[in-house]
Amino acid sequence: MEQEKQTYQPRTLETQLPFSWKRLFFQWEWMLLLILVAVLLFGSYVSPYFLNYPSLRDGTMVFLDKAIIVFPMAMIMIMRDIDISVGSTVALSSVVMASLYTTAGLPMEVAIVACLVTGAVCGLINGLLIVKFKELSAVIVTLGTMILYRGIAYIILEDQAAGGFPEWFGFFGWGYVFGIPFLLIVFAALAIVFGILMHQTTFGRKVFAIGNNPTASRFSGVRVDRIKVIVFMLAGLLAAITAIFLTSRMGSTRPNIATMYELDIIAMAALGGVSTAGGKGRILGVVIAVFIIGYLQYGLGLINMPSQLFLIIVGALLILSVAIPKLGSMIKRK
Template identity: 70%
Template sequence: MNNKSLAEENYLPNNLANKKEFSLKSFFLQWEWLLILILFLVFIINSILSPYFLDANSLLGATSTFLDKAFIVFPMALIMIMRDIDISVGSTVALSGVVMATVYNSFGFPMEIAILVCLAVGALCGLINGLLIVKFKELSAVIVTLGTMILFRGIAYIILEDQASGNFPDWFNYFGWGTAGNIPFILIAFIIVAIVFTLLLHKTTFGRNVYAIGSNPTASRFSGVSVDKIRVIVFVLAGVMAAVTAIFLASRMGSTRPNVASGYELEVITMAALGGISTVGGKGRMLGTILAVFIIGFLQYGLGLINIPSQTLLIIIGALLILAVATPKLKLPKFLLRK
């Protein structure tokens, strides 16, 4: 038997094995269907608790209040798929926003330049995280980003102390609340970013490499995947998206200060985990993450309409995080597992 026949013999069974027959049961047991059900329940419960919840204009307007942090969830999903974590994103938001305000108010640069500087600072913060993680492999991403979380927010406090900085131009302040028709600018931006990251993860070699790193980083390295380079790029993307969050947050608030975005890392990680991103790496899809963003966002909005205390919202977010982590570990009933 020649080499070609051996290659064909080895290839065909693997190729056929990768072609799974469509199963209606498996299709409806996907995590995203549970998320759709949860989102439906959130709408039902909130509409019962408040007669103002289901107003279409109010729902569209509500996205302006929670979608700013949602930009970070996309790179966070990539980071978690790679078996890493970034708990410095909230501090990156704070530092990027503070530097942007300082460049505009203290140094007198145009707002457009200040925005570019904001994005550059976010990218730099992500680059620092990525380089530290790949250079000091004995340190976990949690330890590295815990250190940079304290570092970045500390620098923000050194720059502004405990003061706020605003006085942004009117067009910038309008950007956070403005609409095209009835659709908020931030929702349009979120849709564009969601499409870009979805295509990046699911339709490119880069995305396949991210999954491979999360499944087995050692095997990926020996297979020729630039593991360190990809990890650095993903952390830089997280920094850039944190800067985008800083821009929308500063625009919506009309100012910024060093203590903004506190707790954002908890909410972003919860969104990613609830969306089905595996906490041990290698699994997860962007669709689930997007659904989780709206579940938590509209849950917060609906409970806010009936004046539920913020502490209660934290309890609910924590419970959702536990649910997201624990549910995949539960065993399904035997009748659901039968073929």
């Protein structure tokens, strides 16, 4: 009896969802662009000097120094962690740099290297404490180091200011390259680097995997602890870079600089679409959120509005950043 030949149809597995205009235009980045346009229009309304190229260009020098830290902060939040010690790391790194130059008499180049090493060590300590004491949340650990680092800065410099840096050091905070602020160029370069790192590399995919399910990632062979330590070290290193730009812009430093920086940075990341539950976020959204909050603060400063109003507006934007994506998800399911 001749057996019937069986024919097998090849099966394909779809790795991407079919294109949808609704899904495209309900992405959070579109909403952020609309908010940014609204902020720019508001700024042009309250001040005739706001909406022009020199003003928009130079305004970036006011807020992009702290925004440098938002990239590793986004990675930390994607991994379901948080780092509230970055402001204190900025202060300690700046104080170490200033003390080595003004008190110890070391060359400014050596002091800058020491600043970067200080920030990286602070981040390393955070990472090691978090992976070694897993019963403690990252909030508790970095709360402790926030107080510790700020306290060390006060011990080194007490309540005094340190300055008198060489003239060339001011280029970091106020310099231009072909008419573009050097700080803006550095920020754009970091945005590209972290965008590639997060969305185009194996390391970035592991960060997202840890945020989605750290236990499954660990059993899948992902070295969760190692990646966390690296990311927290990156946060410390970029906090030190922020210290260089901030100190250069101010011309001096004190132990109380960068106070509340961590809240602004976390707000930028959350508004940019980084989920506090982990596993979700895009660098593009974070970049747009940086300019929303930055230009909003800059515009309010032009008309001498109280800082409390800025905090209220940022709080409202954060509530919107949580509520609107939920609404968009409900619409996309229909």
